[in-house]
Amino acid sequence: MLHKNIIKLAALLWCVLTVASCTNEDFDKGNNGPDVPEGLPVTLKLNIGTPEVPVVETKSLDNGTTFGAINDLAVLVYDEKGGNPIVTFHDVQEENQTSVNGVTFDAKTGKHKIYVLANVGSEDAAKVYTTEQALLSSQIESQNPNGTEMMLGFVAKDMETSINLYNSGDNEVIDITGDASFEAKVVPPYSKITFKITKNLPSDQHVYLAITEVNVRHLPVKYSLLPYEKWTMENGVSGESIISLYENKSAKPEDEVGELATGKDFYMYENLQGENNTSNGDPSLKTPVGLEVPTKGDGKIDYTEWFEKWSSVPCTYIEVKGNYTIFTSEPGVNHVGDGEINYRFFLGENSTSDFNIKRNTHYNVTLAFTGLAGKNELQYEWRVQADLENSTFYPKGELMIDGSKEDFPFWIVNTNIDKLSITTSGDKTSDMKLVYWDSYGGRQSTTSFNEYVSLPAKGDYQKYAVVSNNLGVIGATDGVGQNAYIHEDTKKVYNSEEDNVNLRNDIVAGKIYKSRTFQMNSADVDQLVVKEYPLLCLNNETDIININSKAVYAQRIDRPAGMIDGNAARKYNGEQGQGAFYSYLPTPEDLALLVRIETGIFQPEDGTSYWTTEGPYYWNGTSVEKATGISHAYVRCVYKSYKYANTIKY
Template sequence: MRLTNHLAKIVLGALVLALSSCSDDRFADNADACMVLPGDRAATIEVPLRLHADAPSVIGKPLVNDIVSRADGDAGTPADPEQAAEEAIKNIWVFQFDSIGNQLIAPRYYEVASTEIRKLNIRLAEGEDSYVYVLANTCDPDWAKGKDLSTVEKFVGYEYPFTEDNVEMGKDEYLLMEGNVKETIRKETDLLPIDIHLTRMMAKISFKYVTADAAKGLKVTRVIINNMPEKMRMEETPIEENYPKGDFAVRSVSIDKNLASDEIYTFYMPANRRGETTNTDAALKNNEAPDKALYVQLFVSSETNGSNFLYTIYLGANDTNDFNVRRNHNYNIKLNINSESRDDRVLAAPANCYVLAFNDSIMFDPYNRTEKGGGWVYSDYVKKGDPDKEFTKVEVLWQEVNVIGDNSKGDRVYLDRYNRVHVRSRSTAGNAVIAGYNAKGDIVWSWHVWVNNEMPAKLSKAVPYN
């Protein structure tokens, strides 16, 4: 995937599109004059149309201070091609429904030949209180063919597929936009243009991390975006409801290049609204994150002691309790890594073996293992929700003397209420094995713990051998 190092700017002004009156690509082939097409329930007339690309809502401060964001009020012309691409309207599909929501004319596709401020014409049918919907930037004159969009309900409820290829805006790619208006279409020579305001069908995430001098030993090796929905609804659902509903499909997307400190990465995704919690402490936001809420994980390696960690950031309107990622919103996310100290947002990276220093502690998610090396799949053995594969407790299976110490109170090795495993070492070098048990008392999985204050995992401690 190609990485973007810019904040794209969103235009505030209207884009007024010039379309030829009879140059629309017809939904069905027809050599007759462009008055009636198969699927039309009425003759069409020439109507002027004007489209506006509405500004998104902006969450968080801009990530760079020397570039003015269009979303923050600059109405100038973007010099960056990617910014221009994000604002562009290259083609549109036009749909018209009658007053009770049934299709009035066949869908029509128009290529946008100009952005000059002048009257443009499309073809609509006369009708009282008809609904006109516009879908922009499918870049496909055959897109509506074979789809049942015969009512307003079916149109707005259509879920557009979203793949990994859509995460970043590549060359000659444009953002999908949608908008509508309820309008009475009349045949008048001095008819004013019909104004339709378009909003982007996905959210935009701009992300970076900044490492302070006290944390220079931490290096980000990989970034994964988790719980991205695989579909996006044509139109926004009511904002007070969670969306998507039910057991919806999600995907994880890896950034295939190491991000340097202060470098910006921008990606796009469908809405994923999971609601709010009552938490007020930013350090504890992750603890009660709703299922399938969107989050970004940074795989971080410590050059200080060789340990590997996962920094987890849940997105939303704030850093305490909001887990709503909405369409036509720009989210500016900045992670400040000020030291190597850890809180509840930092987990040990998934592993079978952990190396701890003296009097050290780790916390890890026992269900998070994505590798499939050797042909085995971790979820075949460990799986949340399966009574035989789900952990109900973790204990010390065996240890060398005083490596972990007395765990009779369950305060040195334990499973917390968020299903995370905690391990605390003592000041004795040696080995231990901790085991996770299901409700029947069977061991589901185990982990090796090596306590050693010589930092053997640190690369500079490696000893070459033949």
């Protein structure tokens, strides 16, 4: 009996020693290896990265970049049924990493589903996801992306499998048998969008578009760890969440669109709203599914009802606001209009049918205005709300001139009255001339404003102009009131020519000017404020009366000379002067001095060509260089005494 018990004890001890001597290598399942017991603890390795960002092109080309940051991570190892997670948490040492290699995590042998969660915050936060279902269905409230959102990855044997599993949303079971290395891609829940506005308007016609506001509307304020279809206005999309991309700070409505000409980036959470293929490839008919464009009894679009519907559609759209002015003619057609526009269009994978904004994707969108700047769209297209029936001055609000002896034109649009009255504030006389044209005497001008000036106003638009009555140099005349140059901040009046040198910094900064306000009788709200800036003294001489003066003054504002050659440009110097002073094309030395001193609001741009006595030259940032192959160049004349015009040296 004792002998049999000893035999049984020896057999049991042998079994225990055999199991205890096993290594992780023995757990590998091979043709000749034993089955591995489930539930034995192991430590595994994981390499994590973010995927490359696809670039979706809609109307322009731009290269996307990878985005997404990993600041901490948690590996969640669920059992085969998606429960009982083992959680391993790690802080990432360096901030905003896009890949982390060699991360260890705890697991047990057997069949499991494994996930990695980036930017979860803490081990306790990761342990909240007690089941696979809780993890995959998670929705997170957040107003807009900040770059450190939680990102989910499916752990697999390689990166390609990981991203394929993520895209399908269905993880595969991994049989852990021992030491192994895995990989995973974590995916940002947001997209990057680059929005541009370009304008290529005809230079020979009067078409102007000034962008004043650009807003992105109907943005998701939730994100999910997996792609989610679909957010609704009640769950996920907010009509109050708006990204402002642009605010027009320019006083000149003919300016280009500033920062948006080169592109403005913003990020937004994924918003998948499907497709509608009923547009037949026409971008102007791109409409979300189930949203019918309402029409009136005459078949025309009911814009009031239509734009009310936009508030209930969860598709993300961009709204561009601006001022539009057109006064031009084609054979048999007269295009006239001025007013505000609201241009709205939906985002998506294309411009005709798709309303899906996918996560981890860089979209490039360009809104291009060409020709008549969408005149037909402004009148007929459902996306555009326009009020072009105003009677107004153009340019709108403000006209900047300098003290040279040349007309600065402006227009009054949509005037069909026989006579137009213009009143002016302040003094009854001014050294600014108001210029107009009539069918009897041609070009007319006046400086007298007793009560108002009655002007011809035939047709849908009429051209007028303002010109300095006296050469605009500080101290050239004893100016008071409307005739005086005044400092914008101190309100001090300047009457001495010596101030032209002493105040040069304030002059180039646009702090000193004289102004006059013109008011139309047909629209009380419309005013045109004319600001006249003094000519800029380029050297330390200031006298403009003495024929022996070596003073040099320059125009402040570019004149478009059009397609002219150098000889024609030299004829630009009309004999318009005061005292001994006349206007001339600048020498290259004059131009170099001008752009070196003019650092304020009228500074010539680098690379812009200007006509000189030696042909076109441009400023390269440090000096002027001769331009070649140029048919278009600007003109800024200089004023010099006739005696020293060709002999002044600097």
